Amino acid sequence: MTPLGVLWGKSAGKAGGHTNLLLQHLLDTAAVAELIWDHYLATWVRQVLDDVAGDGVGRRFFAWICGVHDFGKACPAFQHLDAAGAALVRRAGLVWDERVVARHRWRHDRAGGLLIREHLAAARWSDLNIDWVWPLVAGHHGLFPTLGEVTKPDRRARGRLSGRTPGWRKAQSELLSAFTTALGYDDVAAAEPKLVPNRAVQLQLSGFVVMSDWIASDQAHFVGVDSLARVSMDGARERAGLAWKRLGLRGGWGELPPPGRDAFRQRFGDDPRQAQAMVVDIAARMDAPGLVVVEAPMGEGKTKAALLAAEVLAARWGMDGVFVGMPTQATCDPMFTAVRSWVEAIDPSLASQVALLHGKRMFNRHWRDLLEDDDPCPDDRFTGVEEDEYGLEDPYGVASGSTDPQTVPERRAPAEWFLGAKRGLLSPFVVGTIDQLLFAATRTKHVMLRMAGLAGKVVLLDEVHAADVYMSQFLAEGLRWLGQAGVPVVLLSATLPPAQRRELLAAYLSGAASYEDVDALDVGMVPEPDGYPSVTAVWWAGSAVGHAVQSSRSWRPDLQVAVEVLPERPGGSTDDPDAPSPGDEQVVALLRERLADGGCALVIRNTVARAQRTFGALRTVFGDEVRLLHGRLCATDRADRTEECLSLLGPPTSEGPGRPHRLILVATQIAEQSFDVDADLLITDLAPMDLMLQRIGRTHRHAGVRRPERVSEPRVVVTGFAPGDGAPPWFPQAATRIYGRYLLLRTAALVCAYAGGSWSVPGQVPRLVADVYEGDRQVVPASWAEAEREAQADWVARQRARAESAEPFLLSRRGEHTRPTLEGLHRGSTRDGLSEEHHRAMVRDGEPGIEVVMVRRDDHGYRTLSGRWLGVHGDASRDVLDDVLGGTVRLPTALTEEAERTLAPLEGWRDHPWLRYSRALVLDASGVARIGDHVVRYDRLLGLVEESRRR
Structure with missing residues (x-):
């Protein structure tokens, strides 16, 4: 034989x-x-x-x-x-x-x-x-x-x-x-x-x-x-x-024809602004696939311009789809809808090929509706898959439904096969968090599937300024591999420090250039933009760097934003939401005066605890005219409040409820990006300059809004620090823990220098950001110089340490980018079988966060937060599933270890396709629960509150 x-x-x-x-x-x-x-x-x-x-x-x-x-x-x-x-x-x-x-x-x-x-x-x-x-x-x-x-x-x-x-x-x-x-x-x-x-x-x-x-x-x-x-x-x-x-597998566009002259109007319903047309024109002039960096103010329409530029790049270089990476899960959801509409405008048959890719996609009703038309719970088939060491186990199959290919129904979502673990990026069109790209730059098992998913796509990343020095290591690593693969990349940012832009350009070009030419790369020959908005494009032209840099005027004139300082005396830095704070008293007094005739104010605090405390102080005075929005609200409360805020403070429409006479929104950093609200007055904790400018983008944002006289001119009131009498300022401990003293010092110097004057936004944005981030620019007073030197030394050391701490997880080790083969790529790798939360922690330099589903328990069994009956075992039928999932909340990272050790699914969830992997946080009748030694309380107004640590 x-x-x-x-x-x-x-x-x-x-x-x-x-x-x-x-x-x-x-x-x-x-x-x-x-x-x-x-x-x-x-x-x-x-x-x-x-x-x-x-x-x-x-x-x-x-x-x-x-x-x-x-x-x-x-x-x-x-x-x-x-x-x-x-x-x-x-x-x-x-x-x-x-x-x-x-x-x-x-x-x-x-x-x-x-x-x-x-x-x-x-x-x-x-x-x-x-x-x-x-x-x-x-x-x-x-x-x-x-x-x-x-x-x-x-x-x-x-x-x-x-x-x-x-x-x-x-x-x-x-x-x-x-x-x-x-x-x-x-x-x-x-x-x-x-x-x-x-x-x-x-x-x-x-x-x-x-x-x-x-x-x-x-x-x-x-x-x-x-x-x-x-x-x-x-x-x-x-x-x-x-x-x-x-x-039901298929690719994307195939051979995509170049978009016509009226493509922008056909895709988005209006003509392009000057800056938008500039982005598309630059994409059409590139001589090879490359990197396009778009810097423009909030509300300029960067996303629409980037999508059409992606269409141009795809048509020119034979790309078959897109990956759109967003900074957060919350910003992915509206982008998913926008990308589906854009793809459908190009080819209606392709709208079903757009995938939503983030850990909370099952909470997106639009996504779930698309899936439920095809299969009740397809995500379940791909959870917790283990592969046999010898390859005898093949757990990758899916139930095929009909065995007759002629009777397979038309799907409204990508093929089930693409929805499996590690396969999401293989879908033709993907909207997900930027983490999905960062995962592709880690030395983890099956990383090749993620890189294969990016092959032949145009990659579009929004809000890249949100990547700190640790995340930037993974972003740079990803750009090297994408540059080497010839994948076009479009990066969007409102406030990008010049040094960060240069690092991104260098990373992509170091991959695009041949091994022998890498040492000859000179990003310095690419000129800095001389205006704002701007586009910087680079590509490898065979033996040299090709580039195009262009600026244009914004679609609206600059706002003169008055700068005011509201000092916060030491003693207001506690993280106890019930503790009194002199800083809150000053905020209350200021808003009493400024909103005496009405108006809408946005107050941004740097921590959840500060936001909760400020909300409580304001509510005693302004009552129901105050709203609170932060990341420790349950999914339902956060979605409802976000929708309400966007309805009340979003773009004026004839169908909306109309702008309220008076409203105060207290929020955390979630209001910094992709949050289209328009406040008459901004009060904000001090933060690094680029983030401050992001926050300013939420004030006097829309035309045609009638504002009371006292808040008729744009103004930012900066608090959360106390300028000294010739001495360096005092900062709350939480602020220095989050942002570092060095950037806060330089930003505070500029805030104090302009106090009583104004910033010209967006025209002055690049200069203000550069003044803070370019260390050779002298911005602090002489009396702060020693404090700045100490803070800078500490900041540099921390930045270096954080960059080095990313190295063990990067796809290529230092000095190995020019290796010719994949031999030993995973040498020493221990990052196998990680959950998405652990992946997020890996690429974002933090402890893995954990989400839990809150339920209430009484003498009769379990109920959802809204009070719907779940029975003695917590059974969740389909008609109450939304209510159950609406109780999902993210715990503080300090509670992660205890939560993983002590919390588990309810007995009635163990066979449920989506809930059997969810940990239940069981609240008593007063909304209190214990996680190990910690006591937390869920308040429908404040959200999740850390009460105390049990003795």
Whole structure:
């Protein structure tokens, strides 16, 4: 019996009741890869792989490299694992030492790395090509080993595990030859590519290998073929075609035509402003895919301009979709709606291909409605998946629904397959938090799937100034890989420090340039913008940096924002929301005076506790005219209050309730970005200048608003610090903990210098930001100089330490960006199987936060926060699910460890697809709960309050 008829790839238990021969699985995977090439890959990616393969045979090589991934199963170390399969293999004359294979564990992916090296060398492949191909085989289970790890068993045992006998070598050669010729090559030598792709392309290609394998490993669509007579490439293509239709997989635009002259009006309903037209024009003038940095004030319409620029870049360079990254989960939801509308305006059939990707997407009713039309709870199928070390477990299949591809219904959301763990970025169009891109720059398992998801897309990142020095390490790492892969990137910011802009440009270009040219890169030759709004675009022009820098006038004239200081005396820094504060008394007195004739004020505090305390003080005077908004409100309360604030203080409309006579909104930093409210007066705690200007963007924002005389002119009142009499100012401890003393000192100096005067916004924004962040600019008084030097030294040390603390998690280690292959990429990696919350903590430099679902318990059982009955076990039927999920709240990070240890789902949630992974915080009748040694209280006005720590 020929070895090809007995070597097995999937046991009967994992292949629908019939053993799947190894050759069949390789062909199945190759057939899936052909469909990925034909119906999913972007034109840009296909062109790159055509260049790699040479002679226009990119499709064939792509199928070959995907199919050959399991070549390592053709050895004793794997074939002995299934008793029935092993018996047939031994009967065919392929034997092994049972003691050796039982004693030495050798994964088939790593075995494949070694075997493919040896057999490609025998086929006279060049060392350069062997060196980049074997890691793709050895790493197809998500981690790229070193060559030493691949050859880990001692030499004698390795020979017995891999099959060094003539019979095994012959069987392996026959398998590789049969697979290769089935794809149309004359022999294995003919499959050798003509060029070595760069490392980013290798990583993306590796992701497509995994994607092909996961689809071809689904026993619902690929039942085992145990007879060699029925093994064929034609059969594999038929099986793959049916699976593709049943799964409903597809790509994005395909060949996207360039947008016409009226495209902006067609997409968004109005003509572009000057700054918007400038962004689109720059994108059309770039000579290669590159990085576009758009800096413009709040309300300028950056997002619409960026979307049309993405359309231009996609059409010019053959990109097939977009990833839109937002700073927070809350800002993702409205962007999801906007992107769906934009995609639908281009091609109505593509609106269903837009995915929402963040940890709280199940709370988005629009997203859930789209899913429920297709499947009640598709997200559940992909939660908590574990992969067997030897690849025998294939938990990646999904229920296919109808087995007749002709009756598969039209979906309103992306294919279920794309909704699985680690696969979200593979959807053609994605809106998610920026964390999704940052995850793709971490040395974590299956990172290649995330990079494959970004291949052939245009990446658009909003509010990039929100990335601090720690997050910026991951952002820069991601930009290097995207630059190397030729992925166009558009970055949006209202207030970007010049040094940060230069760092982003340098990161992208260092990836885009060839290895030998990296040292010659000179970002300094890219001029600074000379106006605001501005666009800075860079690209690698083959041997030099190409660039285009342009500025324009804003669509509205500058506002002269009066600057006023309201000193806060020491003693108002406590984080106890019930403690009195002199600072709150001053805020109350000021608002009594300024709003005597009415008006709407926004008060921004730097911590939740300060916001809660200020709200309490104001409410005793102004009653129901005060609102509170912060991140520790439950999902329902936060959504309701956000909607109310946007309705009352948003753009004037004929349908709205109208602007109230008087309203005071107390908020935290969540009001800094993507929050379209318009206040007559802003009172804000001191923060670094760029964040202060973001906050100022919420005042006198809309035209046509009638304002009382006392607040008719834009004004910012800065509090949360106390200027000294010639001495450096006092800052609350919480402020220095969040922002650092150095930036607060420099910002305070500018606030004091302009007090009694005004800032010209947005025209003066770039200069104000540069004055704070460019350390060589003298802005503090001479009497503060020593304090500034000490603060700067501490700030520099902290910045350096935070940057260094990111290094262990970055995808490439320091000094390894110019390595030619993926060998050892995951060396020393311990970040496997992390939840999204732990990933967020990794890329945002913080303790992993935790969300809990609050319920009330009385003598009769459990109820939702709104009072709906859940029974004695907490059962949540579909009609009360929204109420239950509405009780979700994020705990302070200090409570995370105790919450993970002590909180669990309710008994009635354990079989619920969405709630069984949710921890319940059970409140008593007074709204109090205990988390370990901590006592918390949920108040419908204040939100979650940390009461005390139990003794």
